[in-house]
Amino acid sequence: MNSPTTFTPVGQDELDWLGTDPVPTRPYYDPEWFELEREAVFRRSWQQIGHVCELPENGSFIRRELEVLGASLLITRGKDGEVRAFHNVCTHRGTILVxxxxxxxxxxxxxxxxxxxGLDGGLISAPDFEAFHVTKAECALPQVACEVVGGLIFVHFGKPESSLREWLGPYANKLEMMPVARATTFSEYVYDINANWKLTYDNFQENYHLRFIHPSAAGPVTSPDNPFAYPTAYDFHGPHRSQRIWTKPDMDPPTGVQAMAFQRGAVCAMSDGILGTETAKDYxxxxxxxxxxxxPMQHFSHTVYPIAADKSRGVIRLYWIGEDETPSERFAREYFMATARDVHTEDRAVIERGHKGLASGALEYLHFQTQESLCRHLFNMxxxxxxxxxxxxxxxxA
Structure with a gap:
């Protein structure tokens, strides 16, 4: 996806293959549909659950709860340096281990x-084990498929039809070109929201709402060529999708506190050799x-974890390379997280209003326009x- 200096809207004819009909509302609130998604989508897909910087040494571990599958996971870095994932349950009577x-x-x-x-999931010892009539090998922790691309840890609860890299296709290389692949730390913001996971996720993959919900953020990046800051290109690979974010060519430089944060952030990005990379505008x-x-200066991820048909949990992370070495660097990073949270605060109430309206059953269908093509693609997948x-x-x- 090349980023033009002038904006040319993506035409509907380029996206007609996604469909143009209204979309049924039931999948956005119905508990029965949600139960089907548990098995059809979340048990059969690679899911991102962490980053290797959380496992800095052999013996490091993290625990992750995935309510959509009722699962607790234990992710370890073994003595051999390998990252593995196990169900966080003792194989004796199913007690949660950690x-x-x-x-x-x-x-x-x-x-x-x-x-x-042990860190490899093997049973090392158990009192009176000789009375159980099984071998230690038979009592190892249940392992979950686990692979890493671009520093990001993914798990698969079923039997993957392909490796993670094959599943991601060209996006695997993009991940490895982004700062996340070299990240050593992150800032994190976790929120619960009374809305379906797809409705929540969709809010963050379309810019149609920017001028209404985020006027202060959208204003500086709009121009006569692109008055609504729409993306410059869309791309699709299998179940995945991406867009190239618009950057105003003659954007006014930041001032005041924002200028201080951007200046410090740019210095850090330049010292890491990542400012201006070809993936800097990719979502x-x-x-x-x-x-x-x-x-590079606001390198963030967002995972929307389903909990129920009407409840989700979001985890927003800003990834950084290196620790805060100076007070000004700490300030820049805190500023970027604060601005991300400010923008997200503007989103949450309207997402919940959307779920409440759909869950009332008042509408049989909802409508997507061209600039919501990523939302339609997720629905289709x-x-x-x-x-x-x-x-x-x-x-x-079949």
Whole structure:
């Protein structure tokens, strides 16, 4: 995707293959549809759940809860340096092994009967084990498929049909060109929202709402050529999608506090050799629920975790390379997180209003325009998988 110096709107005829009909509203609020998504989408897709900077040393671990599948995961870096993922349950009686969110250990012992496991998931010891009539190999922690691309950790609860890299296709290379691939730390903001995960996610993959919900943020980047700051290009690969974010060629330089933050941020990005990279304007939407913006100075990801048909949890991260070495660098990073949270605060109420309206059943269909093509693509990808799962359960040939 090349970024033009002048804006040419993406025409509807270029996106007609996605469809133009109204979209049924039921998948955005119906509990029965949500139950189908659990199995058809989330048990059968690679899901992003962390970053390797959270596992800096052999013996490091993190715990992740994925409510959509009722799962607790234990992700470890073994003595051999490999990153692995396991169900966080003792194989004796199913007791949750680890309560801490993160830490460093050489072993994990169940608090119930002291069965002890290694970083590779193997059972090391268990009191009176000879009375169980099984082998230690049979009692290893249940492993979950786990792979890393661009520093990002992904897991798959089923049997992957392809490797993570194959599944991501050309987006794997893009991830490895972005700052996230070299990130050593991050700032994080977690929020719960009373809205369906797709409705929440869709808000962040269209710019149609910018001039109404974020006028202060949209104003500086608009121009006569592109008065609504629409993206300059869209791209699709399998279930994934991306867009090239518009940058105003003659944008006014920031002033005041913002100027101080941008100046410090630019210095850091230049010292890391990442300012001006070809992915700096790319927004990558990875199926089903993760996106990443490539800007070196505000390099953020957003994962929307489903909890119920009407509730989601979002995790927003700003990734950084290196620790804060000076007060001004700390200020720049805090400023960028503050501005991200300010913008997001403007979104949350309107997302919940949208869910409440759809869940009332008042509308049978909703409508997407050209600038909401990424929303339509996500709907299509989810629907395809749900319908295929239904057919499979009913024994209908593909």
């Amino acid at each position: 309560d801490e969110e993160a830490g460093k250990r050489s072993t994990f012992s169940c608090p119930y009967h002291m069965w002890t496991f 990558l939407g990875l199926f089903p629920n993760f996106f990443l913006f490539g800007s 989810v629907s395809e998988r749900v319908e295929a799962y239904r057919a499979e359960k009913e024994g209908v040939p």
